[in-house]
Amino acid sequence: MYFRNRAEAGRLLAKKLIKYKGQPVTIMALSPGAVIVGAQIAMHLHASMAMLLTEGVYLPGEFDALAGLSSEGTYTYNNMLTAGQIEEMVGEYNQYIEQQRIEKRHRLNLLLGRNGEINRDTLRRHAVVVVSDGLPNGFSIDVASDFLDTIAIGKLIIACPIASVPSVDRMHLLADEICCLSVIDNYIETNxxxxxxxxxxxxxxxxxxxxxxxxxxKS
Known part of the structure; x- marks a missing residue:
């Protein structure tokens, strides 16, 4: 499935989530691209918005991230790695990993500043719609789920226009409800x-x- 732009995709998702209009709902976007998708949902549902960014922690020569650090400070290991693999990597690269965490945290703070901090009161006891503009894997939603586990939210809904099969499998494990317009067998790249x-x-x-x-x- 293809879309003219992210706003169009957001409007299509909003139609599927319209039952939440007027209820205590917060849209949490996972990237600037997801903000464009999520803004359409927020306008139609009369919901507030927040953005949770993630920086990956990569080891030298590795293509996949060892872990992800969220803009709210939570730290999540890649679920595709076994506990044994993580233990081995952390043992060998502990100092390097700690330096990466410091640098990534500093970068996220510079990018977002105080204006980008999430007001947790807008999430507490709310239905939280985590929005991505495309999910090639489930890593970013793992990070989001770990952050939301620190807050007593009412319900977790994950919404995205496009997602890979492994991402959808992960969504089913983490979310109370999912809203995905298209599941892609061979995911290329979001754009x-x-x-x-x-x-x-x-x-x-x-x-x-x-x-x-x-x-x-305008909705």
Missing amino acids: HYYDENTIPDISGALKVMNNIVQNWH
Whole structure:
């Protein structure tokens, strides 16, 4: 399935989630691209928005991340690795990993600043819709789930226009409800599934989220 742009994909997801309109709901986007998708859902459901970013921690010569650090400080190991593999890597590269964590945390703080901090009161006892613009794997939703485990949310919903088969399997394990428009057997890369790929920078994404309430009337 292909989409003209991320806004179109967001409107299609919003139609499937319209039953939550007027309820205590918060949209949590996982990237600036996901903000464009999530903004459409937030406008239609009259919901607030937040953004949770992730920085991967990579070991030298490795293609897949060992772990992910969220912008809220939670740290999640890649579920594709066994406990034995993680223990071996951490033992061998402990100092390097700690340095990576410090650098990634600093980078996330610089990117988001105080304006990007998530108000946990907007998540507590709410239905939280975690939104991605595309999921080639389930790593980012693992990070999001670990963060949300620190908060007493009401319900976890994962929404995305496109996802790989392994991602959908992971969603079924983590979420109370999933909303996915298209499951891809051979996932290429997220931009491939959109005709237009205009994505804001972090500052632009924060502005989109801050303007959500003013745009409720447009839904």
